[in-house]
Amino acid sequence: MTFVLTTPLYYVNDKPHLGSTYTTLACDAIARYRRLVGEQVIFVTGVDEHGQKIQRTAESQSKSPQDHCNIVTKQYRELWDYCDISNDKFVRTTSSIHNLVVNQFFNRVEASEDIYIGHQKGWYCVGCEEFKEAANSESTPTCDTHLKPLEWRDEENLFFRLSKYQTAIEKLVDKDDFIFPINRRNEVRNFVNNGLRDFSISRINVSWGISVPRYNGHTFYVWFDALLGYISSLYSSDNDIDLADINKKGWPASLHIVGKDILRFHAVYWPAMLMSAGLDVPRQIFAHGFLTREGNKMGKSTGNVIDPKRLISNYGIDQVRWYLLRDFQFGQDGDFQQRRFVDLINNDLANSIGNLLNRSSSMSRKWFSNSTPEVQAIPESVLSVKSIDVINKCKINMNLLHFSTVAESILSLSKEANTYLNGKAPWKLIKDSKNQDEVRIVIYNVLETTRIIGILLMPILPNLSSKILSQLSIKSSQCNWKDHLTWGLLKQGELLPESQPVISKIELTD
Numbered sequence: 394m395t396f397v398l399t400t401p402l403y404y405v406n407d408k409p410h411l412g413s414t415y416t417t418l419a420c421d422a423i424a425r426y427r428r429l430v431g432e433q434v435i436f437v438t439g440v441d442e443h444g445q446k447i448q449r450t451a452e453s454q455s456k457s458p459q460d461h462c463n464i465v466t467k468q469y470r471e472l473w474d475y476c477d478i479s480n481d482k483f484v485r486t487t488s489s490i491h492n493l494v495v496n497q498f499f500n501r502v503e504a505s506e507d508i509y510i511g512h513q514k515g516w517y518c519v520g521c522e523e524f525k526e527a528a529n530s531e532s533t534p535t536c537d538t539h540l541k542p543l544e545w546r547d548e549e550n551l552f553f554r555l556s557k558y559q560t561a562i563e564k565l566v567d568k569d570d571f572i573f574p575i576n577r578r579n580e581v582r583n584f585v586n587n588g589l590r591d592f593s594i595s596r597i598n599v600s601w602g603i604s605v606p607r608y609n610g611h612t613f614y615v616w617f618d619a620l621l622g623y624i625s626s627l628y629s630s631d632n633d634i635d636l637a638d639i640n641k642k643g644w645p646a647s648l649h650i651v652g653k654d655i656l657r658f659h660a661v662y663w664p665a666m667l668m669s670a671g672l673d674v675p676r677q678i679f680a681h682g683f684l685t686r687e688g689n690k691m692g693k694s695t696g697n698v699i700d701p702k703r704l705i706s707n708y709g710i711d712q713v714r715w716y717l718l719r720d721f722q723f724g725q726d727g728d729f730q731q732r733r734f735v736d737l738i739n740n741d742l743a744n745s746i747g748n749l750l751n752r753s754s755s756m757s758r759k760w761f762s763n764s765t766p767e768v769q770a771i772p773e774s775v776l777s778v779k780s781i782d783v784i785n786k787c788k789i790n791m792n793l794l795h796f797s798t799v800a801e802s803i804l805s806l807s808k809e810a811n812t813y814l815n816g817k818a819p820w821k822l823i824k825d826s827k828n829q830d831e832v833r834i835v836i837y838n839v840l841e842t843t844r845i846i847g848i849l850l851m852p853i854l855p856n857l858s859s860k861i862l863s864q865l866s867i868k869s870s871q872c873n874w875k876d877h878l879t880w881g882l883l884k885q886g887e888l889l890p891e892s893q894p895v896i897s898k899i900e901l902t903d
């Protein structure tokens with residue numbers, strides 16, 4: 394089975410911020426992990442380019458929507474390259490492939506008799522691209538997320554018969570492996586149990602969208618179009634698009650990672666659309682929390698964004714990945730704090746993991762002719778026992794997307810190895826020739842623990858792990874989590890390369 398993993402497709406109304414970078418980095422860790430355990434992965438990311446929000450932004454900058462999209466899409470691509478994101482696909486909803494997919498999909502939904510013309514009245518938030526429930530009042534209501542006045546809409550739209558799928562969706566969201574985390578599952582269940590209402594899937598006042606076939610003047614509602622981007626991403630040419638055999642391309646998606654604000658679209662509307670078109674629903678959806686800054690959601694409209702490129706160029710990609718994946722519980726909100734960021738990098742990466750590598754490899758170089766020690770047998774030790782335990786924990790928690798638990802387990806192994814080294818004090822033992830064997834074993838044990846830490850870090854910190862492993866004469870490209878996470882695989886008598894610092898302490902900058 395191919396593991397199809399997706400990030401949301403980001404709106405290109407503005408350049409990427411740390412919130413979107415967070416989602417993409419987390420997905421990158423998942424994709425890398427899945428590959429390391431031997432799965433075939435298709436990691437999809439991309440951009441959502443249509444809709445009124447983008448049309449308006451382009452107009453306000455006196456650009457054509459397409460020119461505007463080209464500029465911002467390029468910024469997304471460049472950022473993901475800069476972050477070394479391992480995506481296999483990058484989908485644009487303005488591509489011709491996507492246009493064909495949307496048309497074919499709509500034809501299937503229409504053939505299921507799930508489309509009708511209706512009248513849509515209500516308050517709309519252009520920022521969310523969503524109709525909002527608003528209390529009946531004289532004054533204009535405001536969007537809770539964007540804090541801007543909602544706009545009144547009263548127009549003829551095409552509707553999708555979501556209500557027809559009430560029972561099927563109830564069954565789906567009740568499954569115990571479809572929506573994570575569980576508190577979010579309960580929210581979606583409540584929403585569904587209150588009764589699903591048909592929703593409009595076209596607009597007559599938005600020209601920047603895909604035209605609806607046979608319905609002049611209608612363009613597809615941006616969400617109807619955007620969700621289909623996940624399917625378009627699996628095609629590579631206009632000529633081979635046949636939704637009837639989409640499963641051959643890897644569909645259904647194994648995992649959609651989304652922010653909590655867009656869970657309902659993915660867990661309710663999207664599966665119903667797929668059922669209507671006769672296609673399989675995604676296997677799992679995980680909703681993560683928001684990055685806040687001093688308690689406020691970080692976002693383009695709130696103006697409190699952190700520029701990811703600047704953060705990475707100031708501190709490094711591994712440093713940013715570590716902070717975001719180690720300090721925030723994936724699934725809950727997390728508050729970005731610069732001081733904490735600096736402290737964690739210095740304490741965890743420089744003082745603990747970096748220091749372990751420096752100490753163990755420099756002693757090995759010094760005492761064993763620049764090589765790893767040769768030992769007769771490797772007796773069980775606190776480090777071998779702890780390593781096996783941490784390996785198991787990391788495997789379990791990567792599956793659960795508990796990145797912070799994975800990171801903390803790796804860190805606890807590094808701390809244990811430093812404590813072991815301090816306790817054994819091989820720099821004292823070496824002074825007496827009768828201790829030679831013990832010194833070899835001690836150094837072997839800490840180097841082997843460092844090797845395991847290097848491999849365990851591969852999904853979370855691909856660059857740092859590769860630097861750590863190369864200091865042990867190991868190529869990370871030749872390591873995986875199936876064959877190389879066994880205690881005792883460090884080669885004995887292996888020449889070590891010249892010592893290179895792999896991580897330095899950082900200081901708080903602005």
Ligand code: MSP
Nearest residue numbers: 401402403404412441619620651652653683684691
């Ligand atoms: N275009 C839609 C998604 C369509 S998917 C077929 C969209 N785009 S978005 O750019 O507004 O948001 C994309 C993702 O970024 C969402 O999952 C959203 O939750 C996430 N984030 C936006 N701000 C965020 C934070 N401050 N923190 C974490 N994630 C945040 O919605």
